[in-house]
Amino acid sequence: MAQPRILILGAPGAGKGTQSAKITEEFGVDHITTGDALRSNKEMDISDMDTEYDTPGEYMDQGELVPDDVVNAIVDEALSQADGFVLDGYPRNIEQAEELEDMTDLDVVLYLEVGEEELVHRLTGRRLDPETGDIYHVEYNPPEDPEVEARLEQRDDDTEETVRERLSVFHENTEPVIEYYDEQGDLERIDGEQAPDAVWDEVKATIEDAA
Secondary structure: OOOOEEEEEOOOOOOHHHHHHHHHHHHOOEEEEHHHHHHHOOOOOOHHHOOOOOOHHHHHHOOOOOOHHHHHHHHHHHHHOOOOEEEEOOOOOHHHHHHHHHHOOOOEEEEEEOOHHHHHHHHHOEEEOOOOOOEEEOOOEOOOOHHHHHHOEOOHHHOHHHHHHHHHHHHHHOHHHHHHHHHOOOEEEEEOOOOHHHHHHHHHHHHHHHO
């Protein structure tokens, strides 16, 4: 089987990271995320793009959003260097989806469907161990060590107010992308509320059928 070219979509908390890691291991493809692509190309020369700064890193250092044109160029570069990939975190809007069509031909577009209240439950239940950086969940993955449990912290972006705001942004920006692929007949819906292993079984079978 040739290395597949996969796009994975889903709201924060839907399990994209977990499933992308399994896809990477099973199919021998690169896991390409916008954040990783930006970090690995911080010093990319974009002086010919008529932008405020000459490198993506300067936007990041200033805490400013990197312009779409720059993100597109970085994703295009990352995809061109991969024989197969699972793309996660891009496209975030219709314009980027149209740009992606010019960059590559996708074998399958996966959408992990998870209900709003389940997403809130997953995200607000996450806890961080400040000493190790490990992530736990108060219900799904609590630590066995009482000392670890005692020092766990909830991250600022995992409070209910922040989570609901993040989901609102997702609905506004990315749901049109889901509809875009659905209307083209390319979208494969995966029940993301199943146990992670059951989600993986469905993801794996869908990729094997499509690629």
